[in-house]
Amino acid sequence: MANTFFITGTDTEVGKTFVTRALMQAGKEAGKQVLGYKPVASGCELINGELKNEDALALQAESSIKLPYAMHNPYAFAPAIAPHIAAEQAAEPIEPARITEGLARLKETTADWIFVEGAGGWRLPLGQGRFLSDWVKKEHIPVILVVGARLGCINHALLTLEAIRHDGLVVAGWVLNRADAHMSHYEENAATLKALIKAPFLGELPRLTEEEISTAVSYIDPAPLLK
Structure with a gap:
């Protein structure tokens, strides 16, 4: 059975996809x-x-295994807006059971690690009073937090971690991603985060371009995920 991790962020646009790809690359380098x-x-x-x-x-x-697109993304909406609003406009309610079924199909493959990338931050509404975090809680998936390094990130990181742990979930690790290349006093903020966050540190990514994504793996340490 594959080990599954849920990747969330301190906000939208903090580099969840970049970090997820880096984690996937690190997994492949570890033979997964x-x-x-x-x-x-x-x-x-x-x-x-x-x-x-x-x-x-x-x-x-x-991904290591070639599968149809829909198996990677069961709910796809055209407008670049909050998913629960897009779902309402499309008259296609987001059903947690369908998300669970999709994950179950991936677990039937030969995959060792499955990385589930969220959308937005931890409390992403799905509509009908439900949140994606409720689904993660129900599935008991360990969480990896992406902290987007920009003004306010310390508060956002600590509150997000508090919410994850309040939901009874394990924080498998966290990654610091330099979302704002011009963040004032970056090093001091990074040091504060490392001192305050009591969870395995998986790496610190500099500001990377799409062309540099292949180098992201060099900044990731997957060792805590191998335990």
């Missing part, structure tokens, strides 16, 4: 077969008659 799963995505384009999301396509490309 990896799969990426993006249960819910908005901001999708119609490609060959199918709505597809850029981030989900990146996870599909990084």
